[in-house]
Amino acid sequence: MIRLQGVTKRYPNGLLALNDVSFSMAEGEFVFLIGPTGAGKSTLLRLLYRADVASRGKVSVAGRDITRLPARQMPALRRSMGVVFQDFKLLPRKTAYENVAFAMQVTGTPPEEIRPRAMQALEVVGLADRADALPWQLSGGEQQRISIARAIVHQPPLLLADEPTGNLDPRTSWEIVQLLSRINLRGTTVLVATHNKLIVDILRQRVVELAAGTVVRDEDYGLYASHA
Amino acid sequence: MPEQRRRRSPLGVLSAALAYAGGEALAAFRRNGLMSAAAVTTIMVTLLPVGGAVALAANLRLMTTILERQVQVVAYLRDGISPQERDRLSAQVRALPGVRRVEFVGRDQALVRLQDALGERVSLRDVIETNPLPDSLEVALVNPREARPVADAVRQIGGVEDVAFGAQAVDRLLAVTGLLRTGGVAAGLLLGGVALIIIMNTIRLTIIGRRQEIEIMQLVGASPWYVRSPFMLEGVLQGLVATALAALVLIPGYILLLARARDVVPFLPLVHAPDLLPTLVVSLGLGGMLVGMSGSLLALRRFLHT
Numbered sequence: 003m004i005r006l007q008g009v010t011k012r013y014p015n016g017l018l019a020l021n022d023v024s025f026s027m028a029e030g031e032f033v034f035l036i037g038p039t040g041a042g043k044s045t046l047l048r049l050l051y052r053a054d055v056a057s058r059g060k061v062s063v064a065g066r067d068i069t070r071l072p073a074r075q076m077p078a079l080r081r082s083m084g085v086v087f088q089d090f091k092l093l094p095r096k097t098a099y100e101n102v103a104f105a106m107q108v109t110g111t112p113p114e115e116i117r118p119r120a121m122q123a124l125e126v127v128g129l130a131d132r133a134d135a136l137p138w139q140l141s142g143g144e145q146q147r148i149s150i151a152r153a154i155v156h157q158p159p160l161l162l163a164d165e166p167t168g169n170l171d172p173r174t175s176w177e178i179v180q181l182l183s184r185i186n187l188r189g190t191t192v193l194v195a196t197h198n199k200l201i202v203d204i205l206r207q208r209v210v211e212l213a214a215g216t217v218v219r220d221e222d223y224g225l226y227a228s229h230a
Numbered sequence: 231m232p233e234q235r236r237r238r239s240p241l242g243v244l245s246a247a248l249a250y251a252g253g254e255a256l257a258a259f260r261r262n263g264l265m266s267a268a269a270v271t272t273i274m275v276t277l278l279p280v281g282g283a284v285a286l287a288a289n290l291r292l293m294t295t296i297l298e299r300q301v302q303v304v305a306y307l308r309d310g311i312s313p314q315e316r317d318r319l320s321a322q323v324r325a326l327p328g329v330r331r332v333e334f335v336g337r338d339q340a341l342v343r344l345q346d347a348l349g350e351r352v353s354l355r356d357v358i359e360t361n362p363l364p365d366s367l368e369v370a371l372v373n374p375r376e377a378r379p380v381a382d383a384v385r386q387i388g389g390v391e392d393v394a395f396g397a398q399a400v401d402r403l404l405a406v407t408g409l410l411r412t413g414g415v416a417a418g419l420l421l422g423g424v425a426l427i428i429i430m431n432t433i434r435l436t437i438i439g440r441r442q443e444i445e446i447m448q449l450v451g452a453s454p455w456y457v458r459s460p461f462m463l464e465g466v467l468q469g470l471v472a473t474a475l476a477a478l479v480l481i482p483g484y485i486l487l488l489a490r491a492r493d494v495v496p497f498l499p500l501v502h503a504p505d506l507l508p509t510l511v512v513s514l515g516l517g518g519m520l521v522g523m524s525g526s527l528l529a530l531r532r533f534l535h536t
């Protein structure tokens with residue numbers, strides 16, 4: 003599903019954010035991407051949803067080389083994946099339902115399909131009954147669930163999450179990670195960049211650790227800290 | 231969740247896209263009321279001097295055209311010319327290129343005109359015994375700039391004794407009217423350019439205020455035209471509303487000014503309101519829409535290249 007081969011990313015200011023990173027993920031896998039601040043986790047995700055371009059190496063998603071994907075083909079790539087952020091990125095003047103429906107409106111979904119699919123996505127995240135609430139009327143965890151509903155409404159095979167629990171208390175973080183696990187169990191490939199030791203240790207999924215832009219550990223059923 | 235995509239007609243997709251863009255543009259107009267009001271006001275305020283300049287230019291054009299039309303070549307005919315010969319000459323001159331109209335002025339008529347011009351203070355009859363004036367042909371021109379070549383051609387015709395066209399006066403008049411025209415066009419272009427820059431900046435501010443929306447649209451895979459369309463429609467809408475408001479000022483303003491000007495200088499040739507205002511408002515409207523739309527597009531360019 004995802005393959006990085008010798009990927010290096012140097013920002014225009016000369017900073018080396020990723021240094022010769024190679025790693026791949028099979029379809030249906032769940033991976034935690036961990037590492038200290040500045041290790042390059044967000045940068046790696048940005049290359050995957052093509053918000054940035056690798057300086058060297060090759061990035062492919064779903065068998066397609068997207069290293070230098072032309073702008074014309076970016077909409078198609080973005081529709082084939084969902085992306086979730088620490089700060090939710092909800093439109094403040096739209097209701098929960100409208101935020102989810104927005105993702106379908108702007109991609110030209112036939113109007114009669116929008117309502118049922120948006121409501122279905124809201125049901126998956128357990129917030130169908132809060133469809134008419136505005137973001138400020140929802141808790142942080144609820145807002146994050148709305149943003150997850152928006153990310154999965156196109157039923158993408160791949161879900162990327164950059165510190166989805168960064169702004170949430172431990173209990174809510176746990177709920178969000180469970181939700182991501184459930185989505186993974188339905189067949190979606192999930193890649194989560196996180197600092198959250200607790201959830202990594204409880205879930206015991208595959209762990210890829212970055213440090214200063216290089217992969218220092220890649221372990222199945224891993225813990226947050228290596229036991230070496 | 232298996233992906234189910236129904237087959238859809240291109241027309242259906244287009245109408246859904248348009249409905250979406252229209253809805254979003256209207257909603258934005260309502261939601262970002264203050265920013266929209268600022269943009270509309272700016273566009274309106276910049277359209278006003280442009281409209282004023284166009285009205286002024288139209289009047290200058292009319293005046294210069296009328297002035298230039300008065301440039302004519304006069305051919306003085308030999309003494310004792312027969313009526314047949316005179317008709318033949320007249321036809322010959324009329325056949326020349328660049329000649330619009332030829333009028334025969336008999337020497338008696340010329341004397342009457344001269345007396346009219348002198349007024350009642352001087353009586354020609356007291357000064358001269360016989361009429362010294364020759365018969366003449368007054369030649370109106372298609373283009374005042376061709377006065378010299380037409381005069382030269384007329385001079386070649388047998389039976390024409392002398393030709394006059396006020397060479398110096400014509401040259402000066404043409405210089406002045408030319409200056410007025412280029413000046414009008416230059417002022418219009420300058421004002422238009424300034425308006426475009428101001429309007430684009432205003433629209434850019436409204437778009438920067440909605441950067442988050444654009445970012446999310448791109449993130450979920452909206453095609454560039456989907457991202458652009460609501461902003462473009464919004465720009466068009468702003469341009470239209472601004473033009474309507476500008477028209478509310480320009481139309482009564484012009485009618486009022488026209489009435490005042492006619493009171494002060496009654497003989498001045500001025501463009502009638504019905505001849506100018508509909509065209510002016512329609513072209514300002516088109517211009518306003520175009521500027522609103524291109525302003526949106528240009529302002530969006532920065533955000534779409536990420």
Ligand SMILES: Nc1ncnc2c1ncn2[C@@H]1O[C@H](COP(=O)(O)OP(=O)(O)OP(=O)(O)O)[C@@H](O)[C@H]1O
Nearest residue numbers: 013014015017019038039040041042043044045046
């Ligand atoms: N646009 C940019 N321009 C220049 N340097 C950048 C840019 N974005 C990130 N960096 C730098 O690249 C390095 C990696 O950043 P990145 O955001 O990928 O780290 P991270 O692992 O996500 O960190 P965190 O856990 O704090 O989110 C950092 O040193 C950061 O300062």
Ligand SMILES: [Mg+2]
Nearest residue numbers: 043044045164
């Ligand atoms: Mg980060």
